[in-house]
Amino acid sequence: MDLPVQLQSDEEVVEVIRRHPASLWGRLVLIALVLIVALFIWANFGGSGAFSSLLDIVLVLVIVGGLLIGFMVWYRYRNDLWVITSQRLIDVTRSTPFNQQITTASLRNVQDISIRRKGIFNTAFNFGDVICQTASAAGNTFALVGVANPEQVLDAIDNARAQVKRSA
Numbered sequence: 413m414d415l416p417v418q419l420q421s422d423e424e425v426v427e428v429i430r431r432h433p434a435s436l437w438g439r440l441v442l443i444a445l446v447l448i449v450a451l452f453i454w455a456n457f458g459g460s461g462a463f464s465s466l467l468d469i470v471l472v473l474v475i476v477g478g479l480l481i482g483f484m485v486w487y488r489y490r491n492d493l494w495v496i497t498s499q500r501l502i503d504v505t506r507s508t509p510f511n512q513q514i515t516t517a518s519l520r521n522v523q524d525i526s527i528r529r530k531g532i533f534n535t536a537f538n539f540g541d542v543i544c545q546t547a548s549a550a551g552n553t554f555a556l557v558g559v560a561n562p563e564q565v566l567d568a569i570d571n572a573r574a575q576v577k578r579s580a
Contacts, residue, residue, distance in 0.1 A: 415495060416504050417514055426496040427568050432539035432560040436489040443482045450474045484508070494556045496572055501544065501554055517554045519576045521547045525569055527562045542566050 419425070454471045484507075491506035501522070503515040522544045529540030540562040544554040559565050 415502075416512070417495075417502055417516070419497065420499065422498075423500075424498045426498060426572050427565075429494045429496070429556060429559050429565055431489055431492055431558040432537060434533070434537040434539060435558045436486065438533075439485045440482055443478050443485070447475060447478045450478070494559070496568055498572060499576060501569065503554065503556075515554070517544065517546050517552070519569075519573045522554070522569065522573050523547050525566050525573075527566055529562065538562075542569065544569065 415425070450471050454467065457467060487509070488507055491504070493504050495502040495504070500519055501517045503513075505513045524545040526543045526545075527540055528543060529535060534540050539558055539560050542556040542559060542562050542565045544556075546552050546554055556562075556565060
């Protein structure tokens with residue numbers, strides 16, 4: 413896998429983590445429902461006259477907008493990842509092709525790791541957030557949001573952090 417950051421000479425990738433697919437499919441289903449309702453309205457209320465032309469324009473805008481939003485949801489899902497290496501955590505977010513944010517945190521600075529899972533949906537599909545509190549002056553947190561199997565992600569971060577502390 414081609415990473416958006418350069419690894420240090422003695423750094424190895426431990427795990428690459430993406431959001432849970434349910435976060436993608438839930439949003440895409442909602443967009444599909446909006447598109448289906450728009451097509452239903454167009455099929456049942458489309459006719460002739462000025463109202464029909466206005467309805468056609470509005471529905472074309474809704475459909476094109478829905479498809480564009482659906483593409484951007486998919487793009488964000490595909491380009492939002494976290495990398496656990498042997499030395500640090502890396503958060504890579506690309507919300508659009510023209511907007512990229514990369515955040516790193518040294519595993520030496522990770523103090524506390526917790527899991528946050530809210531709601532029936534997250535519990536049923538076994539996904540949630542892994543929150544890492546770092547030892548920085550600002551008291552920053554490093555959040556892995558909407559990841560599958562948050563307990564396993566917590567264990568992977570904790571094991572990598574323990575390995576870094578043992579080698580120090």
